[in-house]
Amino acid sequence: MTILVTGGAGYVGSHAVKELRANGIRCVVLDNLCRGHRELVLDADLVVGDVGDTDLVLRVLTEYHVEAVMHFAAYAYVGESMHEPGMYYENNVAGSIRLLRSMARAGVKSVVFSSTCATYGLPQSMPMTEDHPQLPVNPYGAGKLFVERILQDFDAACGIRSVVFRYFNAAGADPSGQIGELHDPETHLIPLALDVAAGLRDHLEIYGTDYPTADGTCVRDYVHVSDLAQAHVLGLRYLQAGGTSMSCNLGNGAGFSVRQVIDTAESVTGRKVRTLHSARRPGDPHALVGSATRARERLGWCPRFDRLDTIIETAWRWHQSRSRGTIGAR
Secondary structure (H helix, E strand, O other): OEEEEEOOOOHHHHHHHHHHHHOOOEEEEEEOOOOOOHHHOOOOEEEEOOOOOHHHHHHHHHHOOEEEEEEOOOOOOHHHHHHOHHHHHHHHHHHHHHHHHHHHHHOOOEEEEEEEHHHOOOOOOOOEOOOOOOOOOOHHHHHHHHHHHHHHHHHHHHOOEEEEEEEOEEEOOOOOOOOOOOOOOOOOHHHHHHHHHOOOOOOEEEEOOOOOOOOOOOEEOEEEHHHHHHHHHHHHHHHHOOOOOEEEEEOOOOOEEHHHHHHHHHHHHOOOOOEEEEOOOOOOOOEEOEOOHHHHHHHOOOOOOOOHHHHHHHHHHHHHHHHOOOOOOO
16 A cells, blocks of 8 residues: 655654555655645655646556555645745645645546644634634635535545544654754744754743633643544545545643743753743634544544653754754664
8 A cells, every 4th residue: 555645744744654654555755845844754655746736646546556545735824825826726735626626637546635623713613623713814724624624525525535634733753753843934932942942042931921821821732743643544445445525623631821831841952941031922722722532432542742841851862863963863
């Protein structure tokens, strides 16, 4: 069996490739390297190209005898999507449509899709379940929701079954330190805190300290990237066994505040993380926590790295391997 992993040179995609290979599953990565990194693809064939290139995708699907697709390729900066909505809809939505049309032509009937809790918008209840209203408040979330609905239509019309994973805050790195988070610019809290601890940044801004939470800072649900990768392999096996299309949240079901993340980063690194307090950012909810009961019950998903200190320890190991110049070392 061969799996096509689009966006497999990115953060979550590269960890999915590593998990697939650990399970003895052959895979080929398709990534245009616009935001992915060649060095994160450890043990798979890499085809440099775009999911929107229908001729290339069809050739890869047929020449590699691909049986299923994991689709990660997407732009993923919420703020950028607000300023460049056309770019996001063209890449994330139109690119997905072209990929699905190529799959239909090649007779590939299974896809595991990387979606997001941003499809829900502002929380109306917590923990958020898959039945929570989907009312996205930015083009990034809206585009992912469009693709979710398009997948339903391709299932009805072409028999392409899908597992859609809506994840909360992906965090951490492969425990070996071989691969991890490598964004430019970096916007995620944990790597930013570790940059400050390492002396690469002067300080970390905390946006809002007067929220209705235990310590006044925002609360988010952090899920380890290797646990996300494990879920994708379980989703693939579910489809292989004849499972019908479904969507699942992926999260820990418990939130950690910004202050808790900073305190834990200081404990793990043994270094001070200097902070500055800033005003709330518009649209930031005080808390986002998801329920992953469906993934646990239907797929048997059981996160292995659900402690905040463990998540940050793996991220710090990756951070140190980068500073030593050992990215991708086997």
